[in-house]
Amino acid sequence: MPERPYIYYDFTLSICSTCLRRVDAKIVFEDEKVYMLKVCPKHGREKVLIATDIEYYKNCRNYAKRSEMPLRFNTATHYGCPYDCGLCADHEQHSCLTVIEVTDRCNLTCPTCYAMSSPHYGRHRTLEEIEQMLNVVVRNEGEPDVIQLSGGEPTVHPQFFEILDIAKTKPIRHLMLNTNGIRIAKDEAFVERLASYMPDFEIYLQFDSFEQEALEKLRGEDLRWVREKAIEHLNKYNLSTTLVVTLQKGVNTHEIGKIIEYALKQRCVRGVTFQPTQQAGRLENYNEATERYTMTEVRSAILEQTDVFNHNDLIPVPCNPDALVMGYALKLGEQVFPLTRMINPDDLLDNSKNTIVYEQDEQLKLHLLNMFSTGNSVDKAKEHLKSIMCCLPEIDAPNLGYDNLFRVIIMNFIDAQNFDVRAIKKSCVHIVNKDMKIIPFETMNLFYRDDKIEYLNQLRNEIPV
Numbered sequence: 395m396p397e398r399p400y401i402y403y404d405f406t407l408s409i410c411s412t413c414l415r416r417v418d419a420k421i422v423f424e425d426e427k428v429y430m431l432k433v434c435p436k437h438g439r440e441k442v443l444i445a446t447d448i449e450y451y452k453n454c455r456n457y458a459k460r461s462e463m464p465l466r467f468n469t470a471t472h473y474g475c476p477y478d479c480g481l482c483a484d485h486e487q488h489s490c491l492t493v494i495e496v497t498d499r500c501n502l503t504c505p506t507c508y509a510m511s512s513p514h515y516g517r518h519r520t521l522e523e524i525e526q527m528l529n530v531v532v533r534n535e536g537e538p539d540v541i542q543l544s545g546g547e548p549t550v551h552p553q554f555f556e557i558l559d560i561a562k563t564k565p566i567r568h569l570m571l572n573t574n575g576i577r578i579a580k581d582e583a584f585v586e587r588l589a590s591y592m593p594d595f596e597i598y599l600q601f602d603s604f605e606q607e608a609l610e611k612l613r614g615e616d617l618r619w620v621r622e623k624a625i626e627h628l629n630k631y632n633l634s635t636t637l638v639v640t641l642q643k644g645v646n647t648h649e650i651g652k653i654i655e656y657a658l659k660q661r662c663v664r665g666v667t668f669q670p671t672q673q674a675g676r677l678e679n680y681n682e683a684t685e686r687y688t689m690t691e692v693r694s695a696i697l698e699q700t701d702v703f704n705h706n707d708l709i710p711v712p713c714n715p716d717a718l719v720m721g722y723a724l725k726l727g728e729q730v731f732p733l734t735r736m737i738n739p740d741d742l743l744d745n746s747k748n749t750i751v752y753e754q755d756e757q758l759k760l761h762l763l764n765m766f767s768t769g770n771s772v773d774k775a776k777e778h779l780k781s782i783m784c785c786l787p788e789i790d791a792p793n794l795g796y797d798n799l800f801r802v803i804i805m806n807f808i809d810a811q812n813f814d815v816r817a818i819k820k821s822c823v824h825i826v827n828k829d830m831k832i833i834p835f836e837t838m839n840l841f842y843r844d845d846k847i848e849y850l851n852q853l854r855n856e857i858p859v
């Protein structure tokens with residue numbers, strides 16, 4: 395009998411990447427890769443590369459755990475996913491991280507910008523609007539895990555420190571500032587003032603490349619001096635920083651290992667987040683055919699380009715395993731000890747268990763006992779170690795600080811090409827929009843920004859309800 399050239403693995407719903415209408419989709423394995431196949435009645439067939447590592451892709455399903463819900467939902471499930479965001483009652487994860495866009499404006503006009511920001515685009519939000527946004531998140535989450543102030547570029551907001559002061563009055567466990575670093579590089583007094591918001595405050599610093607060509611392609615400018623000076627200032631005040639790297643294949647993907655190794659040497663840096671470019675918003679210098687990069691390609695590049703992590707150290711994050719990979723390490727002086735391999739994956743999914751696989755390294759075991767416990771209590775050490783293996787690490791150990799922790803995250807924001815309704819329901823990075831709804835980051839950039847709402851309503855009107 396004739397055979398298909400692939401193994402049919404799964405079925406899901408996707409959207410046509412041209413008209414954004416819902417379409418059926420097959421997930422298939424072919425040539426040791428994972429593809430999504432879909433057909434739009436109007437725009438024809440699409441074959442999208444989803445993953446380059448079949449085993450890892452399949453293993454993501456083993457990390458699913460019970461979904462955590464927000465305290466309340468904000469919209470009804472009416473048109474079907476993804477046209478009901480708000481969060482609707484059909485969503486399967488609370489907001490692990492919520493983005494508050496305090497301004498549309500930016501001091502750059504990057505060729506790659508999901509928010510379409512520029513110096514004259516849109517407007518700054520008022521303090522009242524920003525407080526209302528924060529209150530919406532607090533109503534949904536009680537004590538939100540992470541709130542990230544973003545934009546545009548939040549540091550160009552004329553009332554920037556007033557915004558931080560308001561945010562600090564809310565029961566937010568960890569506050570982040572998402573920034574391109576220009577103000578941090580130019581103004582040391584600004585950084586000193588930022589440092590006064592520590593602890594539970596962190597800089598999420600754009601850090602795409604060490605190379606002029608890549609920076610000009612992604613950011614429109616040679617920002618090497620900004621990166622250097624910003625890190626110098628952040629190191630001086632030991633202001634907790636995550637480096638955020640937007641990846642485009644062949645542009646900066648050869649620098650993945652170099653960035654991790656650089657990050658490990660910086661006093662202020664607690665980790666690196668790698669984000670393959672989501673095809674949304676402004677994408678001027680991007681070639682979809684050659685520069686699209688998958689989550690598993692990032693993972694393989696980390697394993698190939700550094701000696702820090704092995705396969706067992708880079709695992710799916712249980713709250714959103716299709717989109718997030720994590721790897722944790724302990725930084726003790728010059729030494730780096732990978733931690734994720736110490737966790738038994740089964741225990742990570744079960745809140746009642748605290749078993750750690752201790753077989754690998756006696757020296758590390760001693761360090762951990764020493765760092766995580768007051769009196770060599772193994773149970774206490776296990777408890778502390780497990781508590782850091784989630785989106786928001788909780789460091790509550792007498793001999794260990796947040797400074798000692800280093801994490802690598804791969805964050806794969808689904809776009810219209812690889813859109814999977816099964817996976818999008820687990821999205822845990824959300825944005826508060828202008829209507830005070832809480833929208834998954836991915837669907838926000840595809841459907842819910844100002845210039846997209848009219849078309850979304852047209853799609854909704856076509857759906858028989």
Ligand code: SF4
Pocket residue numbers: 474475476477478479480481482483484485486818819834837
């Ligand atoms: S992505 Fe989530 S919030 Fe949006 S429509 Fe789907 S289930 Fe609802």
